[in-house]
Amino acid sequence: MIYIKIHSTENGDMIGMCDSDLLGKILKEGEIEINLREYSDFYKGELGNEEKVLKMLKPEKLVSANVVGKESVSAAVKAGVIERASIKKIDKTPYAYAFRIKY
Numbered sequence: 001m002i003y004i005k006i007h008s009t010e011n012g013d014m015i016g017m018c019d020s021d022l023l024g025k026i027l028k029e030g031e032i033e034i035n036l037r038e039y040s041d042f043y044k045g046e047l048g049n050e051e052k053v054l055k056m057l058k059p060e061k062l063v064s065a066n067v068v069g070k071e072s073v074s075a076a077v078k079a080g081v082i083e084r085a086s087i088k089k090i091d092k093t094p095y096a097y098a099f100r101i102k103y
Contacts, residue, residue, distance in 0.1 A: 001020040002075060003017065004057075008077050012064050014065070016058070017043065017075070028090070032090055064097070073087055
């Protein structure tokens with residue numbers, strides 16, 4: 001299952017997506033850390049399966065995406081929110097960030 005939270009801004013939407021089993025954890029590898037405990041409010045929105053999340057995603061409205069976890073990353077790739085080349089791993093967990101700069 002995937003948590004998705006859409007944060008609306010005047011420039012577009014920011015999303016946080018996280019596999020439900022990762023919320024509340026801290027992923028750390030070397031100096032890199034993703035704190036899904038302290039920042040759980042950024043990710044914890046609606047809970048759904050991939051099909052539900054894909055219906056919620058509107059890539060054309062997004063200005064940024066913060067995606068953590070195998071299911072979440074897979075759904076974001078399918079939706080065209082992130083590219084496979086952007087995927088990194090921390091503690092064997094895939095994650096990706098995407099930004100759209102508007103002029």
